Amino acid sequence: MGKRVRETERKYEADDRFEQPDLDGLPKVYGSRDLDPAELDAVYFDTEDLRLAARSITLRRRTGGDDAGWHLKLPTTEADTRTEVHAPLGRATRTVPADLAAEVAVHTRGERLLPVVRLKNHRERKHLLDAAGEPLAEIAHDHVTAQFLAAGPQGKAEAVTWTEFEVELVGGGPALLDAVEQRLAAAGLRRSDSPSKLARALGDRLVAAPVPPEPPAEIRTVGDAALAYLHEQLRAVIALDPEVRRAEPDSVHRMRVAARRARSALKTFRKELDRTATDPVGAELKWLGEVLGTARDGEVVADRLETRFAELDPAMVDEGLRRRLAAQHSTAPGQAHDAVVKIMGRSHYFRVLEAVEALLADPPYLDGAKLPAAEGLERAVRHDHRRLRRAVEAALAAGSGRDRDTALHEARKAAKRARYCAEAARPVLGAPAKKQITRMKDLQELLGEHQDSVMCRVVITRLAEDAVAAGESAFPYGALAQLELFRAREIEDRLPQAWKKADRPL
Structure with missing residues (x-):
């Protein structure tokens, strides 16, 4: 099976008061390092009725950046944290690697995995550093263009664009996320309502997706x-x-x-x-x-x-x-x-x-x-x-x-x-x-x-x-x-x- 890692991150959207956030002087942060911008191109796969997205699962094939490949992200019970499963990029562009397909088979249940959304992202990023110059977190300013692939990669569909900030822990802890969030809020950013870029791109299409039944809110009887x-x-x-x-x-x-x-x-x-x-x-x-x-x-x-x-x-x-x-x-x-x-x-x-x-x-x-x-x-x-x-x-x-x-x-x-x-x-x-x-x-x-x-x-x-x-x-x-x-x-x-x-x- 593919390599499994934990990913802890938060996403933010800007309102009309947005200003570039000031991240100087954060607790236990001793500096920052600008990284080269990245051009990311990802195609997301799901069933026709979006069963994975409805369960906050994303499966993509992404080129560009320093982690090109197939990425499967699975929700966990920990706040802001997902399990990410990686597989090599390979040659196939429309066939999901068997290992990753097996990971989600209990949700897809025999339905084909198809390209559903293409996301292009111009990412500007920097690392927040500890006293030894090691990265504590990565701050990404994303400029996203999303297209719903109603008929596959060549299908014509309306494109949507937006910008967002993403804060991902590298070597730091949850307290750093909270400190960064205070600075972002002061700059006019708010926590995103969408759990992922895919969910934001799909918008109202997720409403009709089949979801599992929910347990009783409380036990009275x-x-x-x-x-x-x-x-x-x-x-x-x-x-x-x-x-x-x-x-x-x-x-x-x-x-x-x-x-x-x-x-x-x-x-x-x-x-x-x-x-x-x-x-x-x-x-x-x-x-x-x-x-x-x-x-x-x-x-x-x-x-x-x-x-x-x-x-x-x-x-x-x-x-x-x-x-x-x-x-x-x-x-x-x-x-x-x-x-x-x-x-x-x-x-x-x-x-x-x-x-x-x-x-x-x-x-x-x-x-x-x-x-x-x-x-x-x-x-x-x-x-x-x-x-x-x-x-x-x-x-x-x-x-x-x-x-x-x-x-x-x-x-x-x-x-x-x-x-x-x-x-x-x-x-x-x-x-x-x-x-x-x-x-x-x-x-x-x-x-x-x-x-x-x-x-x-x-x-x-x-x-x-x-x-x-x-x-x-x-x-x-x-x-x-x-x-x-x-x-x-x-x-x-x-x-x-x-x-x-x-x-x-x-």
């Missing part, structure tokens, strides 16, 4: 709480999408958890949200969780096999076992990840996101959604805890072997649902919900360890069958399976006491 939690999970999935495509550590797992949380919430809040609307969305989220689970489960099993292998008596280890475990660890997770990324490029994946967004844009509230948030959330947390109690008691009563493994897996799923319900309740119920989250997390992790053992034994059995078919001994695989079985029995022995600690509903 249990319906508000359910919706806020679902919004949080959708934002997580969208934020993690490019990380999964880049194969960032743990990204697949975190996206899978967000999808599961959303699906679990649809089940928990069945008295608040109409199931005829939520069940189809839940089915789509289940599909997404299963797709992501393929890669995640491969990672877990490969790591677990490596741990068990290290516990084996070296005398049991033969070359065949060593080779098969190495292959499992090196290829299975990678192949599974490639399959996930391939699926994430298909329309079904994008339909899942759109289904969740449609539900959030028009929530299918039932009368139960009108309950005051605290009352409704307490009821939901207690309901899911009772459901968990039944599942754990069934698991403790189950016989050993496959029946107990299945029952413990069901208890694990119930513990996750109880935990996610408490998470949804935490903004309203506070400390009691936080304690419930901790209890459920501890229980879930214990039961999850048991399920990982079950999955690992399934893979060991398959590897043993492959070894026998190749004329190799199955004995070391039996030893591996026995180690996993010992671990599972240990967890089962700990479960009664763990459940005693966890069985404390609100």
